Amino acid sequence: MSIASLWRTRQQRYSLEGEICPECRQAIFPPRDVCPHCSEAAGPLHTMSGRGEVYSYTKMFNVPNGFLAQRPYTMALVKLEEGPMVTAQLTDISDEEVEIGMPVEMVTRKLREEGDSGEIVYGYKFRPVFAAGD
Amino acid sequence: MPVGEHWDLSVRHIAYHAIAAALEEAGADQVDALFVGNMLSGALLSQEHLGTLIADFCGFRNVETAKIESACSSGASALRVGHMAVASGMHDVAVVCGVEKMTDTTGENTTAGLATAADAEYESAHGVTFVGLNALIMQRYMYEFDVPLDGFAGFSINAHRNGAHNANAMFRKPISLDTYLNAPLIATPINIMDSSPVCDGAAAAVLVASERVGDYVTGHHPGAVQILASASANDTIALHDRRDPLFLEAAYVSSQKAYVESGVTPADISFFELHDAFTIMSALSLEATGYARRGEGWHLAADDAIGPNGRIPISTMGGLKSRGHPVGATGMYQIVETVQQLRGEAGEGQIANASIGMAQNIGGSGATIVTHILGS
Numbered sequence: 129m130s131i132a133s134l135w136r137t138r139q140q141r142y143s144l145e146g147e148i149c150p151e152c153r154q155a156i157f158p159p160r161d162v163c164p165h166c167s168e169a170a171g172p173l174h175t176m177s178g179r180g181e182v183y184s185y186t187k188m189f190n191v192p193n194g195f196l197a198q199r200p201y202t203m204a205l206v207k208l209e210e211g212p213m214v215t216a217q218l219t220d221i222s223d224e225e226v227e228i229g230m231p232v233e234m235v236t237r238k239l240r241e242e243g244d245s246g247e248i249v250y251g252y253k254f255r256p257v258f259a260a261g262d
Numbered sequence: 263m264p265v266g267e268h269w270d271l272s273v274r275h276i277a278y279h280a281i282a283a284a285l286e287e288a289g290a291d292q293v294d295a296l297f298v299g300n301m302l303s304g305a306l307l308s309q310e311h312l313g314t315l316i317a318d319f320c321g322f323r324n325v326e327t328a329k330i331e332s333a334c335s336s337g338a339s340a341l342r343v344g345h346m347a348v349a350s351g352m353h354d355v356a357v358v359c360g361v362e363k364m365t366d367t368t369g370e371n372t373t374a375g376l377a378t379a380a381d382a383e384y385e386s387a388h389g390v391t392f393v394g395l396n397a398l399i400m401q402r403y404m405y406e407f408d409v410p411l412d413g414f415a416g417f418s419i420n421a422h423r424n425g426a427h428n429a430n431a432m433f434r435k436p437i438s439l440d441t442y443l444n445a446p447l448i449a450t451p452i453n454i455m456d457s458s459p460v461c462d463g464a465a466a467a468v469l470v471a472s473e474r475v476g477d478y479v480t481g482h483h484p485g486a487v488q489i490l491a492s493a494s495a496n497d498t499i500a501l502h503d504r505r506d507p508l509f510l511e512a513a514y515v516s517s518q519k520a521y522v523e524s525g526v527t528p529a530d531i532s533f534f535e536l537h538d539a540f541t542i543m544s545a546l547s548l549e550a551t552g553y554a555r556r557g558e559g560w561h562l563a564a565d566d567a568i569g570p571n572g573r574i575p576i577s578t579m580g581g582l583k584s585r586g587h588p589v590g591a592t593g594m595y596q597i598v599e600t601v602q603q604l605r606g607e608a609g610e611g612q613i614a615n616a617s618i619g620m621a622q623n624i625g626g627s628g629a630t631i632v633t634h635i636l637g638s
Contacts, residue, residue: 129387137383186397188449192374195389203390205398205502213502215385228405
């Protein structure tokens with residue numbers, strides 16, 4: 129991703145900023161111009177809570193450039209409590225404890241050591257929600 | 263053109279090889295347009311403008327050229343453009359070539375290049391690859407439908423068994439269940455025997471309007487194969503935005519369109535060249551095209567209903583798994599193999615009484631799906 133693209137998407141990566149459709153009231157992430165649910169104009173902005181659950185996961189051993197230092201890592205499809213699904217890495221987790229349906233919450237982490245132009249990229253990952261007292 | 267690691271040949275050489283063979287076989291002496299299906303020439307070879315690059319190398323001048331790109335379905339998308347060109351009467355003779363050169367760079371670069379078929383800002387930016395996306399689908403599928411670890415083995419075993427007879431296949435060796443079960447994991451639960459290989463390849467066809475075949479081609483194949491239906495449909499680019507990540511809605515829609523256009527039903531089809539880039543895709547494709555109920559596609563592999571004598575033979579020449587998956591070329595390999603089957607030229611892999619074949623090419627994690635039905 130270019131520096132311009134990283135700058136444009138910063139609110140999405142740092143705070144899961146999406147939208148609530150004014151027509152059908154469904155949550156949308158990331159923001160779109162057209163609501164994917166009812167095809168009306170989307171908006172206004174709405175920040176997701178960051179809470180969700182694991183819909184699916186995979187531990188990846190073959191990884192692309194920019195992610196070699198983190199190999200292997202666990203990717204997940206996380207179903208946010210507002211409804212949208214996001215693709216993100218799981219963090220602060222051991223292999224044994226990952227399971228479908230596990231409650232997770234968003235945290236900000238380093239996504240890549242450096243991008244094509246040397247920048248460090250931060251964004252959302254998800255970690256297990258610990259019960260009080262854990 | 264055999265699929266493989268062609269370090270001694272460039273993209274223009276392998277494309278020319280396929281196009282020259284197609285022209286020779288058709289006996290065509292006129293070319294009005296060349297449509298090239300390709301995904302990664304810009305990312306991996308720093309070469310765009312592929313339509314004209316290849317036309318130039320083939321010695322074509324003053325013809326229409328364009329590169330058609332729709333990720334891994336680029337080959338079938340190019341065929342569809344060629345089909346529209348001749349069916350509309352805009353061109354008399356169109357050549358379509360699918361070509362991909364994936365081994366000119368490092369594995370990491372190729373992996374990153376393939377990931378550009380996903381949403382760059384919201385999928386690839388987080389480190390997911392195509393294997394990863396398919397693994398996310400497969401993990402959830404196994405969870406929802408209670409599929410055992412060896413539930414998908416039959417797809418891989420069938421592909422390798424069939425590919426052994428295909429002179430153009432990359433891996434011409436049957437595999438055993440043990441080989442499958444002991445294969446190294448690349449993204450859990452996907453192992454290397456669930457996954458198609460990175461490779462180079464090119465395949466081509468000559469298209470002429472059916473009623474004018476005799477005017478333009480003088481090949482020694484009087485039974486030119488006819489495109490009975492051509493259809494394409496899209497879905498969301500990102501897997502995470504699908505209404506149901508375990509259902510290939512675009513495969514359902516494009517195959518339904520193709521059934522209506524051709525007037526054939528799934529039961530009429532002699533064999534099905536589906537997009538087995540990963541074994542999970544075989545299961546989902548069979549479900550979306552009407553051969554299995556949702557969550558039951560994998561049963562067809564377990565029961566070997568997909569073998570050459572089965573209810574619906576698939577990957578009859580090795581599929582993406584054994585023949586190989588040179589991404590933008592794959593859709594055209596499927597078409598060439600479908601033609602070979604329909605002409606009765608598939609050798610030891612021949613499906614008995616093959617009269618109607620279906621080929622389905624998938625771009626991304628199910629985002630663009632192109633279906634063709636061909637008849638002899």
